[in-house]
Amino acid sequence: MITKNQIKYIQSLGQKKSRDEENCFIAETPKLVSELLTASNCSILQLYALKEWIGEHANAKDQAEVIEVSAVELEKISQLTTPNRVLAVIKKIEWKNAPVVKGEISLALDTIQDPGNMGTIIRVADWFGVKTMFCSADCVDVYNPKVVQASMGSISRVRVEYMDILSLLKENNDIRMYAAVLNGRDITEMEKVDEGIIVIGNESKGVNEEILKLANVQITIPGKGKAESLNAAVATGIILSHLL
Amino acid sequence: MITKNQIKYIQSLGQKKSRDEENCFIAETPKLVSELLTASNCSILQLYALKEWIGEHANAKDQAEVIEVSAVELEKISQLTTPNRVLAVIKKIEWKNAPVVKGEISLALDTIQDPGNMGTIIRVADWFGVKTMFCSADCVDVYNPKVVQASMGSISRVRVEYMDILSLLKENNDIRMYAAVLNGRDITEMEKVDEGIIVIGNESKGVNEEILKLANVQITIPGKGKAESLNAAVATGIILSHLL
Numbered sequence: 001m002i003t004k005n006q007i008k009y010i011q012s013l014g015q016k017k018s019r020d021e022e023n024c025f026i027a028e029t030p031k032l033v034s035e036l037l038t039a040s041n042c043s044i045l046q047l048y049a050l051k052e053w054i055g056e057h058a059n060a061k062d063q064a065e066v067i068e069v070s071a072v073e074l075e076k077i078s079q080l081t082t083p084n085r086v087l088a089v090i091k092k093i094e095w096k097n098a099p100v101v102k103g104e105i106s107l108a109l110d111t112i113q114d115p116g117n118m119g120t121i122i123r124v125a126d127w128f129g130v131k132t133m134f135c136s137a138d139c140v141d142v143y144n145p146k147v148v149q150a151s152m153g154s155i156s157r158v159r160v161e162y163m164d165i166l167s168l169l170k171e172n173n174d175i176r177m178y179a180a181v182l183n184g185r186d187i188t189e190m191e192k193v194d195e196g197i198i199v200i201g202n203e204s205k206g207v208n209e210e211i212l213k214l215a216n217v218q219i220t221i222p223g224k225g226k227a228e229s230l231n232a233a234v235a236t237g238i239i240l241s242h243l244l
Numbered sequence: 245m246i247t248k249n250q251i252k253y254i255q256s257l258g259q260k261k262s263r264d265e266e267n268c269f270i271a272e273t274p275k276l277v278s279e280l281l282t283a284s285n286c287s288i289l290q291l292y293a294l295k296e297w298i299g300e301h302a303n304a305k306d307q308a309e310v311i312e313v314s315a316v317e318l319e320k321i322s323q324l325t326t327p328n329r330v331l332a333v334i335k336k337i338e339w340k341n342a343p344v345v346k347g348e349i350s351l352a353l354d355t356i357q358d359p360g361n362m363g364t365i366i367r368v369a370d371w372f373g374v375k376t377m378f379c380s381a382d383c384v385d386v387y388n389p390k391v392v393q394a395s396m397g398s399i400s401r402v403r404v405e406y407m408d409i410l411s412l413l414k415e416n417n418d419i420r421m422y423a424a425v426l427n428g429r430d431i432t433e434m435e436k437v438d439e440g441i442i443v444i445g446n447e448s449k450g451v452n453e454e455i456l457k458l459a460n461v462q463i464t465i466p467g468k469g470k471a472e473s474l475n476a477a478v479a480t481g482i483i484l485s486h487l488l
Contacts (some may be wrong), residue, residue, distance in 0.1 A: 129468035154471050161364045192280060221485060224373035227398050231364045237478035238485045241432060241465060
């Protein structure tokens with residue numbers, strides 16, 4: 001049973017403003033919730049779940065308040081087209097130490113606004129062991145429900161920091177900075193690296209001019225077809241697979 | 245001005261059954277429509293557009309019937325959250341010759357059901373110059389409006405053939421077949437190739453067992469992070485960038 005106020009509260013977490021005020025976000029589906037339940041930096045506050053899910057996860061109540069809901073109630077609070085048994089309200093992730101740039105490969109995202117792309121980029125970063133993503137303020141919110149779902153649990157392992165990318169790059173001008181352009185060095189012929197910042201630009205506008213000036217390594221993914229551009233998440237995956 | 249019957253007709257093209265019956269599909273936004281207008285294998289039947297778009301595309305009427313619509317009317321026929329000036333009804337693409345397997349790199353898609361993924365894979369294939377994608381019958385329809393939009397015009401250059409993938413692979417057992425698995429050969433250390441079929445499996449289930457038995461090259465994208473899997477479109481991009 002869920003109260004009208006709870007429904008309103010959970011629905012409000014679909015909006016960034018409410019997530020920021022409440023310092024919470026939501027995650028759904030048994031697979032994702034199970035993964036976040038085991039993440040040491042995820043503090044789950046409430047679990048709204050069908051009886052069936054609760055029966056299969058008897059220990060969940062040790063970690064969070066568990067509220068049984070009907071399928072109809074779940075549909076009301078879910079952000080998915082097809083709600084799937086459980087919805088968790090989770091405290092925004094807290095990271096222990098300051099983000100590190102030196103000795104690491106990190107990503108800098110410039111104006112990535114599609115939530116599916118952002119979530120997939122987080123998942124790709126996680127696959128390749130990238131620990132930090134610096135995002136310009138106009139990137140989509142990492143706690144947007146669509147980003148959370150597309151990241152498939154990787155948000156608990158990849159730190160996403162919103163900041164002025166340009167300042168970050170200026171402050172770290174001793175670190176190699178890679179940016180994808182149309183006529184740069186062939187990514188497939190480059191040496192592996194273990195330190196650097198890889199800038200991923202907005203799909204339609206590419207990497208911001210000011211940022212491009214700072215990039216000391218301009219790279220290109222060679223293609224012999226006629227497609228105008230690559231999806232940002234695909235480009236990130238290709239670049240990381242060649243550089244790491 | 246658009247009639248009620250036209251509205252019904254266009255809305256019906258959101259469904260595969262109607263697209264198959266009518267042998268048509270829809271594409272939207274000025275960018276995509278302009279690209280398809282110049283594609284030699286795309287026969288555009290009608291263009292439903294705002295006055296503004298028609299004014300800017302005076303020649304469009306030489307290629308298709310142009311019907312002026314209001315913003316409200318466009319909203320009724322559009323499949324987009326934010327309709328954008330023009331919607332085209334297009335005859336399904338006709339390809340001149342039979343698809344070729346020998347001497348080419350082609351993709352075989354096994355149960356790719358997410359339209360965004362399918363569209364992005366078509367775009368990735370186009371980027372790398374892959375001409376043919378063989379798709380199992382349970383893959384999402386290439387003319388699904390979300391696939392068309394995500395492909396960004398690449399559907400006019402990459403041929404998508406639905407068929408029994410298993411039979412195709414059995415019939416072409418003299419051609420090298422690559423399939424991604426968890427413990428295969430490191431893709432980053434492989435030689436470039438110019439002939440072969442690359443199998444892309446369903447994200448949650450991977451490549452079908454029967455198909456896997458036929459794969460004479462099992463490949464892996466090495467990752468040192470903890471993400472369980474890569475998005476199918478990202479994986480396709482990474483594999484193609486290393487093999488081609």
